[in-house]
Amino acid sequence: MKNILVMGGAGYIGSHTVRHLQEHGYGCIVADNLIYGHREAVSASSFELADLADKASLKAVFDKYRIDAVVHFAAFTYVGESVENPRKYYENNVVGTLNLLDVMLDHDVKKIVFSSTCATYGNPQYMPLDEKHPQAPINPYGRSKFVIEKIFEDYGRAYGLKYTALRYFNAAGASKDGQIGESHNPETHLIPLVLKAIKGERDCIKVFGTDYDTPDGTCLRDYVHVEDLAAAHRLALEKLDEFQGFLNLGTGIPTSVLEIIRAAEKVSGRKCPVVYEKRRAGDPAVLYAANEEARRVLGWKPGYTDIEEIIRTAWNWEMNRKF
């Protein structure tokens, strides 16, 4: 297995995965529609402008290259927008993935590693979340990913598709060398928003809820470094003949919103202006991963387990961002 098509390889997690795969000797063909992705983030020699909605553009990529496997990141990921405009989410995330799978099967490409999410679990019934936790997503974004997981099971049985869907917790950080990092527009994620508030690019960070049943009253999340996610995709690809299924990717360590702010202040040596707000709708109090399955099946383990180290890479990127 040498040539990997990375759909959505110009995005945050995709671009880090491309670099990681190349460092491990794989050839990467990056396909992206560049709606949210950044051309500057792509170091692969082969870049193709393609869109999941446009089957002909996908077919052209598969006709041009010999592709051994696909890693599929191309998705819309804004939870709030998915509630306002579910068509956009089901069309791109679900119909688009069906298009991709069609073209793959037509070209006899039967291996795929896919970006899924802990949002497929919905409101947690117990912690830490393991892969056996019931899946009842509470918004169209989470449901779009859940539906694709089910499609993989059916396509696996019927067509011999070999798939692994990786359920990420909160992706965070940037490449260690500072060349690529997170760049969303609009940005909604906690860590980049905290760093922008520290930089003075935003007035403050709004803390959504201080009355949760948690040690400091703010939500707990599991922040996993983007380069650790990248490594897990390679390992999942390499194990596809032995393992197909669903794996959580998180550190297993819960960190509160206030702990993130404190760690960012420590890393940057500056104060973060904070405003306390009401809870944001749809936020569970606590979410963190049981990651034993990924450790056992993939031999994966998160290299970054110290939130300050994770934030240091994000701060380094934020201060020298290239896109």
Ligand code: UDP
């Ligand atoms: N959060 C916050 N202020 C913000 C953005 C996020 O307090 O401006 C909180 C949010 O309520 C959640 C945590 O930070 O508890 C992580 O949110 P994010 O949107 O980064 O990821 P999510 O866990 O929602 O996928």
